[in-house]
Amino acid sequence: MSTPLISFENLSVSFAGEQGRVRAVQQVSFSLQPGQTLGIVGESGCGKSVTALSLMGLLPAQASRIDGGAIRFEGEDLLQLKPKRMADLRGNALAMIFQEPMSALNPVLTLGEQLCEPLIRHRGVTPKAAWQQATQLISDVGLGRAESLMRCYPHQLSGGMLQRIMIAMAISCQPKLLIADEPTTALDVTVQAQILQLLRERARAQQMALMLITHDLGVIAQMAEQVVVMYAGRVVEQGPTADVLRQPLHPYTRGLIASRPVPGERRRRLWSIPGQVPDLAALPAGCAFADRCDRVSARCRSAVPPLIGDVRRAACFHSERAEAQP
Amino acid sequence: MLSTLFSTRRLRKAIIPTMANVTPSPWHLAWRALRHNPPAMLSLALLIIMALWCVVGPYWSPWQNDATDALMVNKAPGAAHWLGTDFLGRDVYTRLLLAGRISLMIGLMTMLLSVALGYLLGALAGYRGGITDKLLMRLADLVMTIPSLPLLIVAGAMLSELDFSAESRVYMVVIMLSLLEWPKLARLVRGQILSLRERDFMLATQVLGLSSRRRLFRHLLPNTVPLLIVMATMAVANAILTESALSYLGLGVVPPTPSWGNMMDAANSLIDFQRRPWLWMPPGIAIFLTVIAINVLGDGLRDALDPKMKPGLK
Numbered sequence: 001m002s003t004p005l006i007s008f009e010n011l012s013v014s015f016a017g018e019q020g021r022v023r024a025v026q027q028v029s030f031s032l033q034p035g036q037t038l039g040i041v042g043e044s045g046c047g048k049s050v051t052a053l054s055l056m057g058l059l060p061a062q063a064s065r066i067d068g069g070a071i072r073f074e075g076e077d078l079l080q081l082k083p084k085r086m087a088d089l090r091g092n093a094l095a096m097i098f099q100e101p102m103s104a105l106n107p108v109l110t111l112g113e114q115l116c117e118p119l120i121r122h123r124g125v126t127p128k129a130a131w132q133q134a135t136q137l138i139s140d141v142g143l144g145r146a147e148s149l150m151r152c153y154p155h156q157l158s159g160g161m162l163q164r165i166m167i168a169m170a171i172s173c174q175p176k177l178l179i180a181d182e183p184t185t186a187l188d189v190t191v192q193a194q195i196l197q198l199l200r201e202r203a204r205a206q207q208m209a210l211m212l213i214t215h216d217l218g219v220i221a222q223m224a225e226q227v228v229v230m231y232a233g234r235v236v237e238q239g240p241t242a243d244v245l246r247q248p249l250h251p252y253t254r255g256l257i258a259s260r261p262v263p264g265e266r267r268r269r270l271w272s273i274p275g276q277v278p279d280l281a282a283l284p285a286g287c288a289f290a291d292r293c294d295r296v297s298a299r300c301r302s303a304v305p306p307l308i309g310d311v312r313r314a315a316c317f318h319s320e321r322a323e324a325q326p
Numbered sequence: 327m328l329s330t331l332f333s334t335r336r337l338r339k340a341i342i343p344t345m346a347n348v349t350p351s352p353w354h355l356a357w358r359a360l361r362h363n364p365p366a367m368l369s370l371a372l373l374i375i376m377a378l379w380c381v382v383g384p385y386w387s388p389w390q391n392d393a394t395d396a397l398m399v400n401k402a403p404g405a406a407h408w409l410g411t412d413f414l415g416r417d418v419y420t421r422l423l424l425a426g427r428i429s430l431m432i433g434l435m436t437m438l439l440s441v442a443l444g445y446l447l448g449a450l451a452g453y454r455g456g457i458t459d460k461l462l463m464r465l466a467d468l469v470m471t472i473p474s475l476p477l478l479i480v481a482g483a484m485l486s487e488l489d490f491s492a493e494s495r496v497y498m499v500v501i502m503l504s505l506l507e508w509p510k511l512a513r514l515v516r517g518q519i520l521s522l523r524e525r526d527f528m529l530a531t532q533v534l535g536l537s538s539r540r541r542l543f544r545h546l547l548p549n550t551v552p553l554l555i556v557m558a559t560m561a562v563a564n565a566i567l568t569e570s571a572l573s574y575l576g577l578g579v580v581p582p583t584p585s586w587g588n589m590m591d592a593a594n595s596l597i598d599f600q601r602r603p604w605l606w607m608p609p610g611i612a613i614f615l616t617v618i619a620i621n622v623l624g625d626g627l628r629d630a631l632d633p634k635m636k637p638g639l640k
Contacts, residue, residue, distance in 0.1 A: 103526040133412035
C-alpha cells in the first residue's frame with residue numbers, strides 16, 4: 001500500500017478536569033489512505049470529536065494537552081508544525097464541516113462573502129475571480145440560483161441548504177481530507193440522505209479523503225470503506241466496514257449494532273447496552289467496557305486489552321482472534 | 327385533501343418573496359422592524375426636529391445670545407420674546423436653542439469618546455483575555471465603584487479653581503463624562519465578545535485558516551455593531567442628563583455659555599421658581615423630552631437589532 005494520507009500514531013490527549021486529568025483520547029492509532037472514506041463511530045464523549053479537533057490543531061490551548069503520539073499528514077507530523085504553517089493547511093489541504101450549519105456561518109455576512117474568503121486566503125485569487133468560483137461551487141453542491149444565493153444571509157436558508165453551503169466552503173480549496181463531524185445530525189431525515197450523497201459524490205469527484213464522525217451506524221454502513229469504533233477514548237475495533245458490521249469482534253461493537261432501531265420490527269423492545277460510559281477522569285485499570293460487558297472475566301479487569309490484528313483489529317481478550325493466539 | 331393543497335400553495339407564496347432576488351440585509355430588516363415601532367419612530371422624528379431647530383433656529387431669531395436689555399428684564403412670554411426674558415433681559419427662546427446646541431453636542435461628543443474608549447478596551451479585554459482582561463476589568467471596576475456624581479462635583483470644583491475659559495469648559499465636561507462612562511460600555515462589549523468568540527462560526531473561521539486580524543475585524547466585531555448602536559444611543563441620553571445635573575450645580579458648563587442645565591439654575595431662586603416659570607420650565611421640558619425620546623429610540627433599536635427577535639432566524 002502507498003503511504004497513508006493521514007496516520008494517527010498512538011495519539012493521547014487529555015484535558016484539565018476538576019478531579020485530575022480527563023483522558024479523552026488514549027493511544028489512538030489508525031490511518032487513512034488518499035481518497036478513502038473512513039468512519040469513526042461511538043457514543044457521545046468517546047473521543048471522536050477530540051480526535052478530529054487535534055488533527056485540525058484546534059484543541060483549546062489552555063485546557064488540553066497532547067500527552068503523546070503523532071498525527072502524520074503525508075509523512076509530516078502536524079503536532080510539531082508551526083502555527084502559521086498549520087493555518088496554511090487548514091481550509092486548504094484539511095477541511096472540516098460541523099454538526100450545526102446554522103451556527104457555523106456568520107450571521108452578518110452574506111454567503112458569497114464567506115465563500116470567497118478561503119479562496120482569497122489560500123488560493124490568492126482576486127476577489128472577482130473568487131466570486132465567480134464561489135458561484136460555481138454553489139451550483140456544484142446542487143443548489144439552484146447560485147447568483148442570488150451569493151447575496152443571501154445565512155438566516156434566509158434552511159439547514160439542509162446551509163449544510164450544502166458549508167460543504168461548498170470546505171471543498172473550495174480542493175482539500176485532500178474533509179472531516180465531517182456529525183454532518184447530518186442536526187438535519188431532517190429526508191435531507192440527511194441528500195447531504196450524504198453529496199459528500200460521497202464530491203469526495204469521489206475531487207479524490208478527497210473523507211473522515212466521517214458519527215454515532216449512526218446506518219451512515220457508516222452507507223458511506224465508509226473503513227470503520228473505527230471508539231470507546232472511552234480508545235479504539236476498540238477497526239476494519240473494513242462490511243466485515244465489522246457483519247461480524248463484530250468487540251462486544252461493544254456488537255452492542256452498538258444490536259441497539260440500532262430496525263424499522264418494521266415493532267414489537268421488540270429496543271435493546272440498549274446496560275450501564276454508562278465510565279468517567280474519563282477515573283478510568284478503571286482494565287478494559288473500560290468491562291462493567292457493561294456480558295463476557296467479562298477477571299483478566300478484563302486487571303489489564304487493558306491490546307488492539308491486535310492486521311486488516312481487522314479489535315481490543316478484546318475474548319475476540320476469536322485473541323483467543324486463537326497464545 | 328383540498329385544504330392541504332391550499333395550505334401548501336399559501337406556504338409557497340410566503341416563501342417565494344424571501345427567496346427572490348431582493349435579499350434584505352440584517353440592517354434592512356432592523357430598519358423595517360424599527361419602522362413598525364410607532365413610539366420609536368415618533369422619538370426619532372422628535373429628536374431630528376429638535377436637533378434641526380437648535381441648529382437652524384438661532385439664525386432666524388431676531389435676538390442675540392449675549393444681548394442684554396436692562397429695560398426688558400424678567401419679562402413674561404409675549405409677542406416679542408416668545409418665552410420671555412431672563413434677569414439680564416436676554417431672550418429665553420434664543421438661549422434655549424443655543425443651549426440645546428451645547429447640550430446635544432456634549433451628549434454626542436461624550437458618546438463618541440466614551441464609546442470609542444469603552445469599545446476599544448472592552449474588545450481588547452474580551453479578545454485577548456488573560457492578564458490584559460484582568461487589568462482592564464479591574465480598572466473598570468475601580469471607576470465604577472466610585473459614585474460618579476460626587477466625583478464629578480469634585481472635578482468640577484477643581485476646574486473652577488483652575489480658571490478655564492467658558493468654551494474650553496465644554497470640552498472639559500465632555501472628557502470628564504467620558505472617563506466615567508466608558509467602563510459600563512467596556513463591560514458590555516467584553517461580555518458580548520466573550521460569548522461570540524465561542525460560537526461555532528468563529529471556530530469555522532479558524533478551520534478555514536483565516537488570519538486572526540481578519541477573524542477579529544471581519545467576523546467578530548461586525549457582530550457587535552447592533553449592541554454598539556444601542557449602547558451609543560443610551561450613552562447620549564446619559565451624558566445629557568449628567569451634564570445637566572452638573573451644570574445645574576454650576577460645575578459643568580458655566581455661563582455665559584448656555585446649556586440646558588445651567589439655564590435650570592434659575593429654579594435655584596425661590597422667586598424665580600414661584601413667579602417666573604418661563605425661566606426654568608423650557609430647559610426642563612427640553613431635557614425631559616430629549617432624554618425620554620433617546621431612551622425610547624434606544625429601546626426600539628434594541629428590539630429591532632436583537633437577533634433573537636428577528637423574524638426568520640431561529
